[in-house]
Amino acid sequence: MTTTSYDATRIDPAWWSWEGMHGGWVAGAALTAVRGSFAGGAQPVRSLTTHFLTPVGTGPLSFSGTAPATGRRTSTCLFTGHQDGEPVVLGSALFGPSRPGPAYAGLAAPDVPEPDDCLPLELPADLAPFARQLEMRPGTGDLPLAAGPRAELVAWVRFRDDRPLDAAAVTTLTDVLPPALYAHWSTPRPVPTAELTVHFSDALDDGSPYGWSLVRIRCDHAGGGWAVDDSAVWSRDRTLLAAARQARVVRGPTPPQTAAGTVNS
Template sequence: MTATTTDTEIRVDPRWWSWEGAHGGHVAALALTAVRDRFAGGAHPVRTLTTHYLAPVDDSPLHFSGAAPAVGRRTASCVFTGHQNGVPVIHGSALFGAGRPGPSYDESPLPGVPGPRDCRRLDLPAGLSPFARQLEIRPATDDLPLAGGDKAELTAWVRFLDGRALDAPAAVTLTDVLPPALYARWRTPRPVPTAELTVHLTDAFDDGTHEGWALVRIRTERAGGGWAVDDSAVWAADGRLLALARQARVVRAQPAAGSVNS
């Protein structure tokens, strides 16, 4: 495969900042857009995107390099790296494949929760989640961040305030927009940055994009030794599952009082 470097300079919108740098889901969505348009040609829908975060992404120009897609009879895959100041900050891969007739099965139906109109808006602290100001978040259950609950799970209706369509990059972003699920058990925030994020996009995008609200759920499957594993799901308002994701997180020591940086 022949390596190809993009000639387009990308800068992360500062409105999409998180605790330690650019929001991980947003960065992954930028990577998907760059890979799809530059290396894969957008010929087939994306099925899986994996992103490894090597360092926080800052406000420096972000350049993507990648390999010409490895094309098989049914799928194409591409490996990519994002660089800032000549240093790799993210590395990952994307798998593309055309839709085709086949059996259907869905073990992840839309949870039975109130609709967004019946849920109150949640404003996350700007110092912890600056990117949340680009979203409207309405918890759909009684589990809230930093409420000291019994389980590590959060579920909320979310929509982009700029009215963007729910396409594949938007779904990638949404898998990471809720606080880490451990926040539902904690009362004091601490950094829990993502080290790796894998998103599986469903055939719901084969028919085009979606609009409006999405229901997002995130839960911690396991935490220990300074690491946590979170699973998330994203549904369109009509009940169609858009994406499933799993991410490995680093659980940092609690910051000093009044600090928002690790």
């Protein structure tokens, strides 16, 4: 079993979150780093799991990976990300080509107005600096920190740089909305991601869409200092691109930190 090292990933500080780099962005960066070793990057990714061992800072992020199992139809990569010589993330990615088979679409997109008919939402810059890279338009009346009856948020989202919605970008989108509990709370608190698993649909096999995507995140259970969020990403034509689940740590209210590690006043 051979271990492959990849060129260090440059961290974009614009994707800073509450107390570290945005988890979805880091997971997408890991996928970009390792996928080129599998059939020249031609095989579609089917799933990506990322465990966050500690907040990722703004220094270079180096990845290494191994391929312990390669079958006739799938390839699996195990990867580790290091900063300053210490592991900060680890995970796995599963790759496999398309082939004929039955189709089923059970995860329907929410029935919401088109993005042009929805008002924009600006997330507080001190809580989510990365949100400046995005345009968000809630599709329902559920808003962050509005103390609503349910823990669910739905919004149209697009990248301001109009990047293609490839697998790495879609991974980021599964994590761009505030934690679902924010729809039920009125006071912010850090809810960092400990583990994120993304399952990609075959809609990305033939290319990447652009523009608006519809994103939903919801929490069906929280307790004991933990919460489980389920999210889904659809293209503008309501085609499912990915479904994800993440385990979050629910912490007490604390001031957010900047990318330099200082506390905002």
